[in-house]
Amino acid sequence: MTVRTRFAPSPTGYMHIGNLRTALYAYLFAKSQHGKFVLRIEDTDQKRYVEDATRVIYETLQVANIHHDEGPDVGGDYGPYVQSERKAIYKEYAQKLIDKGAAYYCFCAKTEEEDEENPTANECHCRDLSAEEVRKNLEEGKSYVIRQKVPHEGTTTFNDLVYGEITVENETLDDQILLKSDGMPTYNFANVVDDYLMGITHIIRGSEYLSSNPKYILLYQAFGWEIPAYIHLPLINGKNPDGTVSKLSKRHGAVSFQALVEEGYLPEAIINYIALLGWSPKNEREIFSMDELCEVFSVAGLHKSPAVFDYQKLDWVNGQHIQAMPFDEFSKMAFPYSGVKGTFLEEKWNKIATLMQPRIGKFSEIPEKIKFLYEVAPYDVELYVNKKNKSTLESSVEILQKTIDAVNQIDSWDEETLSEAFAKVAADNNIKYGPLMWPSRIAMSGLLATPGGSTDIMYLIGKEETLKRLKAGMDFIKAQ
């Protein structure tokens, strides 16, 4: 039997990271079993239709390196793959259920939302309408929905590959709507029909569907269809300011794939990180490429408990991927985020990129890290005082003067010359390199920590600006 999994998103205009992880696992499972991965668009909610939303889905999957074997855009033998184009199919199958006595017409008005003593659908009298009454209502053109006729007695049991066996009393299940009054199926119905017709063998989705799954099982049983294997996934939560957790949403930070990419996370790093939220490999490895994930993925590594999305660890994972990138690729990708285009730094981008690659967790950190190259912000004079480098305000003035003298004598403004020149200054004056470079770095940056050392900064800002900043630094100390 060929394994077939599917990803069935709703076109909402963006890809939530939790949905993407579901797609990822469905894809990884299919690939690890040499099966097929199907994309199906669930656009049965007319009110939530969003322009271009399906395009977002295609693009996201493309960028995320998750490729479907069948789908609306690539075709396949089980189409159409868009639910709104399958309306006739659902109607046909809903009718079959009515014929089998597993569903019924309901002519009740739409239930008002906040009904305190919620008269559950189970009590809807339409369930017991005679064939005669139903025909009469239909002839009158009354609006109707089709509801599932859930048995009032007995229990329903199913097995989940992650959560194990789950049993519920049928009386706790309500007669959910299968076909809406506009003729569209509900998710609950379309999902079951499509998964069956598309030959899906393993249903992979979030655990929020765990509690409604018995109703789907009842549907399969009513149709007489073989029950597929279920793999429910633990949810992804976000941490709230008060310490509690809840379903990951905007208030926790960026939650859509696009937003994370815009913030400067590499698609491969995002995939790597979310793969580890709810699943773990047999060894202690943490950095994976998509190909490697396909190789090692196994249902046995799936967890039951929800995971909290940790942006700090995502930064680390992203940093690992960034550092592993070939320099040219990094340079090219990081450039648009840097903001140096059109500035005096543009021609020295190569050097900046070299300094940035080992230092950032995401591309969007770059502008802040190189801000001081444009202008030195006001800073505390105490930065000149550093015990380890034996630097004091007095010694700083002295050393800055030596630095200025040295800079004045340098004609060829390249990194090598600069390093050699200062190595010589250090030797000639019998001081160590560290103490020599400390004051100038502070004067040129106004920062305790800078990407790159003093000579790197000199090289980047140029001779003229270097001298200007060194003098300003000296004046600043003297003014104290």
Next chain:
RNA sequence: GGUCUCUUCGUCUAGUCUGGUCAGGACGUCAGGUUUUCAUCCUGGUAACUCGGGUUCAAAUCCCGGAGAGACUACCA
């Protein structure tokens, strides 16, 4: 409220099925080393089995009960 599910360091997790390594790794954090600073890199520290019973020579692991948390409870998906 009802139903279902979950519970190991702050976070992601290994270990649970097949009781018996000071409960292991990673992120974070702290300290030290390397580095002209920072980062990288290296060393070390920090910190957890939800609680209560039971079974057992021995329980994170098996059993029972409690507590807490989450999901679902739409003509949304």
